[in-house]
């Protein structure tokens with residue numbers, strides 16, 4: 001089964017047990033009832049701040065407003081919160097909508113999330129690279145010293161490459177995030193060459209590893225993002241929340257007032273009256289006005305549409321896409337028990353990376369089953385779902401043996417058209433969130449295209465709005 005992510009499917013985590021449209025009760029059930037007739041301009045319901053979009057950026061904006069006791073209404077087009085960070089339960093498996101890793105060193109995440117409650121399950125700090133018909137381990141020397149010593153002679157990179165990884169780590173650790181985000185930038189591939197990494201380690205390790213993080217095989221993504229991720233990887237663990245990646249936005253949503261989030265509520269336009277008070281019109285015709293301002297927290301292409309003609313964002317570069325295929329197997333039909341990421345360093349085939357999700361987080365599957373997650377870069381739109389699953393299985397037969405892979409059962413495929421904004425140079429990772437008087441934007445396309453960037457941008461938009469409001473009242 002394939003899910004194209006513009007067609008969201010139900011997430012049993014958040015769908016209402018009563019079967020009604022809203023998981024979070026509206027602020028006033030009469031005002032916001034889905035069956036209420038469209039409101040007349042004279043009876044517009046007012047709210048403090050309207051936030052459009054309940055992905056991480058919108059949730060972070062709402063979290064900041066809530067911490068300052070500012071009333072707000074969070075409008076979300078889909079049936080749940082989280083945006084791109086969602087998990088579906090299918091046959092007892094937790095399927096994240098695309099392979100996502102939570103790095104514990106993300107600085108904003110450390111400030112706003114309760115890690116203990118997320119019950120984070122760690123990956124091995126390193127990777128196993130498939131190259132020349134064999135697997136080779138690349139290990140973090142600080143965490144897996146002996147594995148890294150053993151890896152010194154493997155063909156993934158030269159001894160010099162391994163020293164250069166150490167010096168790159170020191171370079172990024174001595175810079176503040178502010179310095180990293182405002183530093184001179186070049187494409188990541190050029191940075192790697194400038195540092196002096198060999199073609200072997202670039203092709204066999206950096207290309208699949210960072211290509212998988214940026215969904216960008218060519219490594220055109222800005223060196224600023226490379227440095228930021230490299231620093232976070234050096235400082236923290238790669239993890240998955242035990243209940244799925246969606247546990248992250250759900251934790252933020254659960255802390256907001258119960259009636260502050262309106263699901264299944266797509267904003268279609270934003271208008272201003274003669275007193276410059278912004279209002280938001282929903283697809284069903286309802287209109288909400290805001291006393292304090294509107295924060296648009298939708299993904300880049302949608303923000304371009306919503307804010308057309310308003311000095312809003314302009315999408316100049318094609319976005320990054322990915323496909324994630326899930327297979328299941330009996331526990332004795334997978335080759336390892338390690339919570340390790342496998343990378344395709346061969347330069348051939350369509351698989352970029354894969355891992356055995358239940359090895360990292362057993363809670364991702366029923367007790368007697370293994371879950372296998374395989375990621376491709378790009379949408380592969382010219383290949384049918386069945387053919388794609390067959391192609392992937394055939395390719396992995398070359399990795400793990402046909403006898404084993406033949407027994408894996410294809411469960412679901414997610415094609416994610418807009419996985420990340422394109423962040424190749426030139427970038428401005430500290431964009432001003434203000435679009436107009438009372439109108440602000442946030443989202444990962446304004447900062448770093450990461451969980452952390454989305455959280456930072458949401459807080460910044462809420463801060464900017466409150467600063468402006470205080471200054472106009474002073």
Ligand SMILES: Cc1cc2nc3c(=O)[nH]c(=O)nc-3n(C[C@H](O)[C@H](O)[C@H](O)COP(=O)(O)OP(=O)(O)OC[C@H]3O[C@@H](n4cnc5c(N)ncnc54)[C@H](O)[C@@H]3O)c2cc1C
Pocket residue numbers: 052053054055056057058075076077078081082083084085097098099100101102103265266267268297298299302306322416418419420442443444445448449450451452454
């Ligand atoms: C497959 C995949 C893997 C990833 N892996 C990682 C990773 O490992 N590590 C990492 O740090 N980051 C990763 N990311 C990136 C990260 O998920 C995003 O940067 C971040 O979640 C973006 O959050 P956002 O709030 O800016 O946008 P979104 O999550 O896109 O949220 C926007 C929200 O707005 C809603 N919306 C849109 N239009 C409207 C409208 N008109 N009215 C009302 N609501 C609307 C949408 O439904 C959505 O809920 C990954 C992303 C994907 C897709």
